[in-house]
Amino acid sequence: MARLFGTDGVRGVANVGLTAELALGLSVAAAHVLGDANAFEGHRPVAVVGRDPRASGEFLEAAVIAGLASAGVDVLRVGVLPTPAVAYLTGALGADFGVMLSASHNAMPDNGIKFLARGGHKLDDAIEDAIESHYRRYGVGDETWDRPTGAAVGRVRQYNEGFDRYVAHLVAVLPNRLDGVKVVIDGAHGAAARVAPEAFARAGAEVVYTLGTEPTGLNINDGVGSTHLDKLRAAMKEHKADLGIALDGDADRCLAADAEGEEVDGDQILAILAVAMKEAGTLRRNTAVATVMSNLGFKLAMEREGIELVQTAVGDRYVLEEMKQHGFALGGEQSGHVILLDHATTGDGTLTGLMLGARLAATKQPLADLATVMTRLPQVLINVKDVDKDRVETCLELQAAVSAAETELGSTGRVLLRKSGTEPLVRVMVEAVGHEQALSVCERLAESVRLHLG
Template sequence: MTRKLFGTDGVRGRANSHPMTAEMALRLGAAAGRYFRRDGSRAHRVVIGKDTRLSGYMLENALTAGFTSTGMNVLLLGPVPTPAVGLLTPSMRADVGVMISASHNPAEDNGIKFFGPDGFKLSDEAEMEIEALVEAEIQPAQARDIGRAKRIDDGRFRYVERVKGTFPHGLTLEGLKVVIDCANGAAYRAAPEVLWELGAEVVAIGVSPDGYNINAGVGSTAPEAAAAKIREVGADVGICLDGDADRVILLDETGAVADGDQIMALFANRWAEEGRLKGHALAATVMSNLGLERYLDARGVRLHRTPVGDRYVVEAMRALGLNLGGEQSGHIVMTDYATTGDGLIAGLQFLAEMVRTGQPASLLAHSFETVPQLLRNVRFAAGQAPLDAPAVKAAIAAGEAKLVGQGRLLIRKSGTEPLIRVMAEAEDEALMVAVVDEIVGAVEAAV
């Protein structure tokens, strides 16, 4: 069965357009409610969080109606980071967790992603079963068995305490000036609170959400704002989160960017030295830089490559018994602390290394030299399949032939946006650019 609704990270699209309509959210809630109430017993519950998008109100209400119609009790967390839903779903003994967010996408988009009772994202198989229920006639609960909805006022505080607990005991952030960019998103209150309570001098930006400005010129996809603020106030480090705070980009004291690959390199090396890197290995996607792989190889740490998507990283980690993995884009998964990527926890672990070693961010955030890498995106319209075009296939084959023994090529359809992503790596930058240009040109002609 081919999935029609679910992509690499839940269901996502433009708000009030298929599939992100109130009607579809209601059906998804009802289908997921029926899926998790298959035994017919009572007292089932769902935890629902959201980011700061205007459409979150609409989707939250629709999901609540869907879940309660099948007898599920709904616990509403309000605006919280995605990893908070992963943490609080098992903590609150819920059968399922839901996060309403389109992550780093603009405010016009939104998404719905599900977590199982263990706090981990659902498998492809579970999502396909829910899709099948969406398309079928969903049996509602009897009138006396309709679920209730309750707003949980302290969800953010529960998450804040869990996050603070991951910071090493005996250490403090006193003396560090930290710029935190919350992308006008879900962590706009939690992240500054955590840093301040641990002793940092906090300079917060991206903390004035209005329903429309999430990820707009701030956050992990636009670190220039935080870099400028670092230089303005003389901060020691910057932490840039995305809209739902499950990814992070770090900035050193000069404003230079360190992506997820550099963060993972630092943590893997440190944990390996301490003997706490499980499996003496790291899971990362096919997008991670070749420089990371070489850095790990030199230290005897194995890199396991996965498909793009933090969910697939986590699946590989669980299958292989690993406790560290992530994506170049900034999803850093540390299963000793959380069930999914958590940008704030990753940022805290980096700050702990700064405190422990006394070294500046510029030394810690750049562990290896990257191999030149170029990524370009081509947008396509609904119903188009540019990768099936003969001219595109021929351009890809020609590019692969040119890069044999000199680099690598990765062409894929985005799982979260209508984009074809064309990525190449090679020591010969001119060759890399030429290969990408040829393929992008073929894709653009096809669309």
């Protein structure tokens, strides 16, 4: 039986793979596993519940709240807020756990459920397995668990202060104000459509233009956001802004664009912030954490700047685990997940953008100049869809093709194949000295994946 939890919670097409019944049952299971973990005499578990603006989030939120309250958990309903806001509020309010309803950068028909432990931290695999085991054991409608009645059932309260409290936190942790910085914001019609413009304005920036800030429940990530940068890049040139930021649906990641509309990716953002934090003395153990997907140019830049680099498996959860285990302050992914562990327990796109703006304000340098801290080597990524992704590491024919490609590239490039944790696809990435070679090798490997895993 396939595991329900992927690399970032439980996801699926809302009302097909991710139903109200599943949301209800998982919430009951989470109430027992996470609520009981902090149980003591006289204590009623409390959960913070938030969501992104997807239309399906409305009925899924109702199911989650019903499940939690039926299991004796008091619920603080914070409404539409980013994933990092729910994580922050879970910690700041002393809640026992948090629940976020979002499918991040996925298209609107999808949705997801993500549980957060006490303090706003992501769950480890063992806790997710315990929740899933409880769900599969009891299911929905089973009467064998001890159901509270009367005054013991959970109560539900709207917590409207979450927006202001989270925005105030973002502004308070900045090293300096953003006065004089002109910003364009793409909110992906997502969870930070209101948060991001407000936070930048309060921090002193001039928000000269916004897009993706009018969510209807149906348009999240639709041609906007961190997976669709064309509109942001065009707006940067039109409005002559200093900094453009693009968030994803739940605003846990951020990509940027400079004044000429050129993309500044997660590796470059991470490099800029690493140098800034080293200068400020806040880069603990003089180390940045990144994944094996990071561009070779990032690794070379860190070596040149005298900053240690630790690399992990792909996924912000693995970056976060490494940071927590060894006490590092900065880590992230090329996709724009940047974790500033002194101020957030997960990737926070709005905070990342604000920190980037603070660096511009402090140095008075254009973003394009700051981004030259690293030179990106040509990198080609092809997502091969509708293949048996679980065989990517065991297919002998595919491994032979990878070995041949690595021999061809030698020490001047690299190959990485990995299965997606949230979608039915295999990601093929190739780096080389020249773009044409990287593209050629990547296309051949992608075709090999289709042939042998299709």
